[in-house]
Amino acid sequence: MVYDTEKQVAIKAAIAAAKLCQQVRQQEITPEAIQKKDRSPVTIADFGAQALICQALAAAFPSDPVVGEEDAATLRQAEMSDQLAKVTQYVQAIEPTATPETVVDWIDHGNGQVTSRYWTLDPIDGTKGFLRGDQYAVALALIEAGDIKVGVLACPALEMSGQQGVVLVAVRGQGTELLTMAGQPVKSVQVASPEDKERLRFVESVESGHGDQSQQSAVAKAVGITADSIRMDSQAKYAAVAMGEAGLYLRLPSPKSPDYREKIWDHAAGVLVVEEAGGRVSDMNGKPLNFAQSDRMQDNRGVVVSNGTIHDTVLKALAASP
Ligand SMILES: Nc1ncnc2c1ncn2[C@@H]1O[C@H](COP(=O)(O)O)[C@@H](O)[C@H]1OP(=O)(O)O
Ligand SMILES: [Mg+2]
Ligand SMILES: [Mg+2]
Numbered sequence: 021m022v023y024d025t026e027k028q029v030a031i032k033a034a035i036a037a038a039k040l041c042q043q044v045r046q047q048e049i050t051p052e053a054i055q056k057k058d059r060s061p062v063t064i065a066d067f068g069a070q071a072l073i074c075q076a077l078a079a080a081f082p083s084d085p086v087v088g089e090e091d092a093a094t095l096r097q098a099e100m101s102d103q104l105a106k107v108t109q110y111v112q113a114i115e116p117t118a119t120p121e122t123v124v125d126w127i128d129h130g131n132g133q134v135t136s137r138y139w140t141l142d143p144i145d146g147t148k149g150f151l152r153g154d155q156y157a158v159a160l161a162l163i164e165a166g167d168i169k170v171g172v173l174a175c176p177a178l179e180m181s182g183q184q185g186v187v188l189v190a191v192r193g194q195g196t197e198l199l200t201m202a203g204q205p206v207k208s209v210q211v212a213s214p215e216d217k218e219r220l221r222f223v224e225s226v227e228s229g230h231g232d233q234s235q236q237s238a239v240a241k242a243v244g245i246t247a248d249s250i251r252m253d254s255q256a257k258y259a260a261v262a263m264g265e266a267g268l269y270l271r272l273p274s275p276k277s278p279d280y281r282e283k284i285w286d287h288a289a290g291v292l293v294v295e296e297a298g299g300r301v302s303d304m305n306g307k308p309l310n311f312a313q314s315d316r317m318q319d320n321r322g323v324v325v326s327n328g329t330i331h332d333t334v335l336k337a338l339a340a341s342p
């Protein structure tokens with residue numbers, strides 16, 4: 021099968037990173053939130069997860085750039101040596117060759133640029149959810165010529181379809197598969213059918229500043245979804261749509277940050293997992309999300325994720341909404 025090596029390497033790396041995140045959540049009473057320049061939080065688990073995945077990708081595909089969310093500039097500072105030692109300890113539990121020096125180099129392997137073939141990585145998507153004890157995801161995708169070819173979304177805290185921890189894997193043209201946290205295949209997954217009214221619920225962020233909750237609920241109502249939204253952190257929302265547990269995920273630009281542009285690593289894995297499960301993803305104007313340009317999707321506004329059948333109705337409702 022095409023992309024089989026990429027798929028296997030990505031699954032193994034994402035699961036290893038997800039396990040590191042689980043270990044940090046179990047062993048640290050409250051994982052310390054380190055503040056980044058943009059004032060968003062990062063933790064030793066984000067750094068450890070990025071180190072593990074970048075190490076695996078560099079070993080298997082040395083010429084592929086990785087466009088990851090994190091970098092090691094802060095961790096390289098002398099006053100951060102305790103945190104770096106902790107990151108190294110968690111990484112060593114999975115990758116015994118790790119030292120503080122290799123760990124920062126592995127993390128910075130994720131400073132690559134968007135090119136004709138690259139990986140994009142969010143080592144923890146939903147760090148705020150991770151810190152709160154809620155949902156988070158490890159999200160990894162391979163993009164070629166702007167097209168997402170492989171996507172792995174590991175959601176260690178998600179309980180769905182009888183699984184404690186959900187790993188979804190998609191390869192373009194090959195469908196979306198559900199795996200256990202141990203990497204065992206369970207089944208292929210499909211989005212909800214339009215007749216399945218009970219499952220046509222909608223999902224949105226927990227963080228009110230990451231969307232426009234009043235417009236989101238107005239649009240959901242306009243397309244006949246009357247139940248309250250399910251609020252969930254991270255790309256676990258894409259997993260809910262791909263598995264048919266929700267029919268719609270709306271992420272409309274927040275009035276508090278109208279100039280925010282979505283980042284590729286916050287969507288790439290989720291998009292493929294939903295599309296290969298039969299769903300559809302676009303921005304709020306119906307344009308496809310652009311993964312060919314840079315780490316930010318400059319020309320896209322908002323994100324609409326659906327089971328496919330309701331997509332055009334949602335876009336019409338959006339075009340008509342003030
Ligand atoms: N104003 C914003 N609008 C939309 N998404 C945002 C905004 N600010 C941060 N984010 C991103 O939302 C993601 C989490 O989304 P969710 O609420 O669905 O869990 C994070 O990756 C976060 O990026 P960052 O990590 O750079 O802060
Ligand atoms: Mg993210
Ligand atoms: Mg992140």
Ligand SMILES: [Mg+2]
Binds near residue numbers: 147
């Ligand atoms: Mg972040």
